[in-house]
Amino acid sequence: MHEPSAPKLSSDNLELWYGEKRALHGITMDLPERRVTALIGPSGCGKSTYLRCFNRMNDLIPGVRITGRVTLDNADLYGKGLDPVELRRRVGMVFQKSNPFPKTIWENVAFGPRILGQKNKARLDEIVERSLRNAALWDDVKDRLQTSALGLSGGQQQRLCIARALAVEPEVLLMDEPASALDPIATARIEELIHELKARYTIVIVTHNMQQAARVSDYTAFFYMGELVEFGSTETIFTNPKVRRTEDYITGRFG
Numbered sequence: 001m002h003e004p005s006a007p008k009l010s011s012d013n014l015e016l017w018y019g020e021k022r023a024l025h026g027i028t029m030d031l032p033e034r035r036v037t038a039l040i041g042p043s044g045c046g047k048s049t050y051l052r053c054f055n056r057m058n059d060l061i062p063g064v065r066i067t068g069r070v071t072l073d074n075a076d077l078y079g080k081g082l083d084p085v086e087l088r089r090r091v092g093m094v095f096q097k098s099n100p101f102p103k104t105i106w107e108n109v110a111f112g113p114r115i116l117g118q119k120n121k122a123r124l125d126e127i128v129e130r131s132l133r134n135a136a137l138w139d140d141v142k143d144r145l146q147t148s149a150l151g152l153s154g155g156q157q158q159r160l161c162i163a164r165a166l167a168v169e170p171e172v173l174l175m176d177e178p179a180s181a182l183d184p185i186a187t188a189r190i191e192e193l194i195h196e197l198k199a200r201y202t203i204v205i206v207t208h209n210m211q212q213a214a215r216v217s218d219y220t221a222f223f224y225m226g227e228l229v230e231f232g233s234t235e236t237i238f239t240n241p242k243v244r245r246t247e248d249y250i251t252g253r254f255g
C-alpha cells in the first residue's frame, strides 16, 4: 500500500506510572512520518496517556513517573536539554472538546505565533489566513475574523483549534478523539481534513470509533490494559489481525 516511511516518533519500553498505578507497560512502537496512526482500545487502556507522552503533557500531572525512551526524530524527549515549550511547538495537540479562547477568530490563530515573538501585523495576517485555509475554515470565516470564536459551530470551533495548532508550524499533530463531540457532517469534514493534512504532518489520533480508525489511518495500534497488543497497517489490523483479542475488539465482541 504505502511506501515505507521513517519513524517520526518512537517509544522504546515506555512505562508510565500515576503514583502507584502503572498505566503503560513497556510500549515499544515506531510511528511513521507523514502518516496517520490511530490508537484504539477500550476505555482506560492508556491511549490518551500514551498520546500525551509525545508532547510531555503528562509532566503537568503530579505523581507521574516515566521510564524508557520516547523520541522525536531520534532525539530523546525526556533527555536533558530538551525544552518542553519548543517541543510543544513542534508537536501540536487537538482535544476532544474544542477549546477556543474567548477571543476573536483572528486572535485565536495568531496567539501562538505572537507568543513566539511575531509582532508584524501583516505577517500575522498571512499566518492566520494560511492556517485557516489549511484547516478548511477560511471560506467560512474570512468575513468575520474579528468576531468571537465562540460564535462558531462546534465543528467550526474544532477546525479553528486545528488552525491554531497549525499556526506555529508543527511537525506532528496529536488528536485526542477530535470528532467525538461532533455530528456526522462535522465529523466527515474533520476526517477529510486529516486526510489532507497527512501530506505535511505526522498525525496520531485516539479514537473510539472503529470506522473512523479504518477510514482515516494508515497504521493502527490496539491497546489493552496499558499494553500494546498489536500494531500494524490499518488494513492488516482490520482484516487480518494476528491476535485474537484485537479481532474480538474490532468486531465488537468486547469494549
Ligand SMILES: Nc1ncnc2c1ncn2[C@@H]1O[C@H](COP(=O)(O)OP(=O)(O)OP(=O)(O)O)[C@@H](O)[C@H]1O
Binding pocket: 018, 021, 023, 041, 042, 043, 044, 045, 046, 047, 048, 049, 050, 061
Ligand atoms: N491524571 C491521572 N491520574 C491518575 N490516573 C490516571 C490519570 N489519567 C489517567 N489515569 C488512569 O490511567 C489509565 C489510562 O487512562 P487513559 O486516559 O490514558 O486511557 P484511555 O485509553 O485514553 O481511556 P479513554 O478512552 O476512556 O479516554 C486509566 O486507568 C486511568 O484511570
